[in-house]
Amino acid sequence: MKSSKTKTTVWVVEQGQGKSRLDQLATEEPLEIRFVEPQRTVAVTMRTPGADFELAAGFLYSEGIVQHHDDIQRLSYCVDPQVDGEQRYNIVNVALRHGFLPDLQPLERHFYTTSACGICGKASLEALQLRGYTALSDGIQIDAAVIYNLPERLRSHQAVFSSTGGLHAAALFDLQGNLLALKEDVGRHNALDKLIGSAFLSNELPWRDRIVMVSGRSSFELVQKCLAAGAPILCAVSAPSSLAVALAQEFNITLIGFLRGDRFNIYSGKQRIRVLL
Structure with a gap:
């Protein structure tokens, strides 16, 4: 298993004087997600090593490729002897249940778009409606005071961030504001996929009475993932994008x-x- 932190030497300049010291960085390496059958690479993402199986499962679930806990039979690291041993931990093989043929069309956008460019907003909303997603119910209500406390509880449990200063986090809370789970990664989307994937593999979805909190801003992709997970409340420390708001209002x-x-x-x-x- 690879480390989520990497040591490096930095030159620190303070008040006109310089000195070298050892520093820790958040590790960033590619993760390739492969299907065993049909054999193909379905996604490559830059991530922080750790919770790789949860990341793969969460990504496939939130993108609508798998819908049920038993759609995935096995998750494993690459064992191909032709692949450098150090890089095998950067490849996750996903074995689907026998006879399950997923629709891979939703993955196509990951090969030619990024969160910076995206695709047409109207087309994005219509695509989610075609997947069968419907508006979430109004069955819960919480006090504003619960929301105020979430950022501090998230930050206080960011173990890797505290030593590197370079990671995003996604956290799951109950309606009383108690922290239930937290995942970290260099990417906000990956952190949320790890959080969702952990719940998916434990058969703990949907999150009808849960709160999701993310560091940074909220994008269309983050709201989409919360919709897939059935989470009715998404909080962020920064601003949402216009398409994130449109998606939240629609559903x-x-x-x-x-x-x-x-x-x-x-x-x-x-x-x-x-x-x-």
Whole structure:
């Protein structure tokens, strides 16, 4: 198993004086996700090593490639003797259940788009509707005070971030604000995929009474993943994108941004948050 941290020597300049010291960086390496049958590479993502099986499962679930816990029979690292031993931990093989032929069309966009360019917003929403996703129900409501405490609880449990300063996190909370799980990665999308994948492999989805909190901003992809996981509330410390808001409004997801201190903005689904007027 590869380490999530890498040591390096840095030159520190402070008040006009310089000195060298040992520093730790968040490791970033590619992860290739392969299907065993049919044999093909389905995605390559840059990630921080750790929870690789959860990342693969979460990615495939949130992209609609697998829908049920038993769609995946086995997850394993590459054992191909022709692949350098050090790189085998950068390849995850996914064995699907016998007779299951997934629709791989949703994966096509990952080979020619990024979160910076994306695809047409209207087409993105229509694609999710065609997958059978429907608006989430209004069955829960929580006090605003619960939301205020989430960022500090997330930061206090970021083990790798505390030593490297270079990782995003995705955390799962219950409706009382208790931290249930947290995953870290150089990418926000990967961190959330790891979180979802862990729940998927444990057969703990959907998250109908859970809160998701992410560091950074919220994008279309992050809201999409919460929709797939059935999470009704997504909080972020920074701003959402316009398409993230449109998606949250379309599928009745409570989307919270700029969550800092004792304030936050609600961009969609305000009926789930109790506030004083």
